[in-house]
Amino acid sequence: MPSFNAHACLNLVNLSPAAVTSQDKKAWLNLFARRAIVEDPVGSRPHTHDKGNPQGPLARFYDTFIHGNKIIFNVERDFVQDGMVLRDLSMTIVMSKKVQVVVPMHLLYELTEQDGELKIQRLAAHWELVPMSRQLMRFGLASLGASIKNAIKMLRHLGIGGMLGFMQARQSIGEAGKEILKQYIASGMVEGVPSSAHITKQLSAGFVSSASIEFEQAGARVAAVVLGNFDRNSGVLLGTRTVIGEASTD
Numbered sequence: 169m170p171s172f173n174a175h176a177c178l179n180l181v182n183l184s185p186a187a188v189t190s191q192d193k194k195a196w197l198n199l200f201a202r203r204a205i206v207e208d209p210v211g212s213r214p215h216t217h218d219k220g221n222p223q224g225p226l227a228r229f230y231d232t233f234i235h236g237n238k239i240i241f242n243v244e245r246d247f248v249q250d251g252m253v254l255r256d257l258s259m260t261i262v263m264s265k266k267v268q269v270v271v272p273m274h275l276l277y278e279l280t281e282q283d284g285e286l287k288i289q290r291l292a293a294h295w296e297l298v299p300m301s302r303q304l305m306r307f308g309l310a311s312l313g314a315s316i317k318n319a320i321k322m323l324r325h326l327g328i329g330g331m332l333g334f335m336q337a338r339q340s341i342g343e344a345g346k347e348i349l350k351q352y353i354a355s356g357m358v359e360g361v362p363s364s365a366h367i368t369k370q371l372s373a374g375f376v377s378s379a380s381i382e383f384e385q386a387g388a389r390v391a392a393v394v395l396g397n398f399d400r401n402s403g404v405l406l407g408t409r410t411v412i413g414e415a416s417t418d
Contacts, residue, residue, distance in 0.1 A: 172279070172286050174248040180286045181253045181277050185241040193230050200226060201280050201287035208233070208293040211340055211374020213333025228325040236321075238262035245380075245391055247411040253277040254393055254411045256369070256380050259295075263318070266310035269303040271295050272369060274378045274393055294373040294395075297337040337374060341398045345377035346370045348405050349396040353379065358394055360412055365392075375400050389416050 180199065187196035197217070200206075204217040206226060218224030240260040247254040255275040262268040273295040280289040305311045322331045350370070356363035362383050369380040375398045382391050392412040396405055 172251065172281065176286055177248050177251065177253050177277075177279055178246060180279065180288070181246075181255065184277075184288070184291075185239075188234055188239050189241075191235065193227070193235065196230060196234070197226060199288050200291075201282045201289050204287070204289050204291070206291045206293075207374075208291065209295045209297055209337045209373045210292050210376055211297075211337035213330070213336055228330070232321050232325040232330075245413060247391075247393060247413050249411050251279045252411070253279070256391075256393060263304075263314040264310060267304065267307045267314040269300055271300050272371060274371060274380070274395070276395075294371050294376060294378045296340070296371055296373060297335075298340075339374070340372050341375045341377055341403060342372050344403060345372045345375070345396065345398050345405075346379075348398075348403075349377045349379055349394065349408075352396065352405060352408065353381065353394060358408055358410055360410060361392060361394065390414075391416075 183199055184196065187199070200217045200219070202217065202219045204226070206215045206217070206229060208229070215225040215229045217226040221227065240262070241257060242260065243255060243257045245256040255277070257273055257275060259271045259273055260268055261271065273293060276292040276294065277288055278290040279286055304314065307314070322334065326334070350367060352358065353361060353365055353367065354363055361381065365381040365383040367379050367381050371378050377396045377398065379394045380391070381394060382389060384390070390412060392410055395409040397407055398404065399406055
């Protein structure tokens, strides 16, 4: 994507949490390209943007999961590479005065040029549904109220089929995928990553396991994220995708 530099890519991505925070549905939807795909979380049924349709799949996604929720983005690192931004972060989702959950995440934005503008072509949110659900149930009666509210919103905007599509994310490569990816990194087989790399965070969303890592290189500290894709049937690691940040002496 030669016409858009890393600064422009990061600026576009930053508009997404800004629109979420301000609850600006129109601004958020306008960030996406025609037929853009949102996988949130990865492993659930994707939502495809029907631009111009105020009741399209992505608009209903917004109404279900963003509208009315206070969402705080705690960004740890951004990686920008070849028209892609990978954000290492956690989200704090405030569902009511008594209920909030913290969700560790790797958020991948794949960007494209459309009509001379930079747009989001694919958003893939790597986070774990089951641990988040467990957090949600820790608040007693307040948890029940928040769960009922969420279920009603999902039924209203997504229907039974949409709810079932969301719950597909419960099927995951899970801890087995994390262990396989950990061993693969330790073997030194990830290009550009030494076997001594230290894993600071691991997630499994659908049949993708991801890892935040750090390592030393020429006296500097380097951070990276490795994504491992697994076969849904056999659980075999099919390949990895690595995004490496700039070296830092801090």
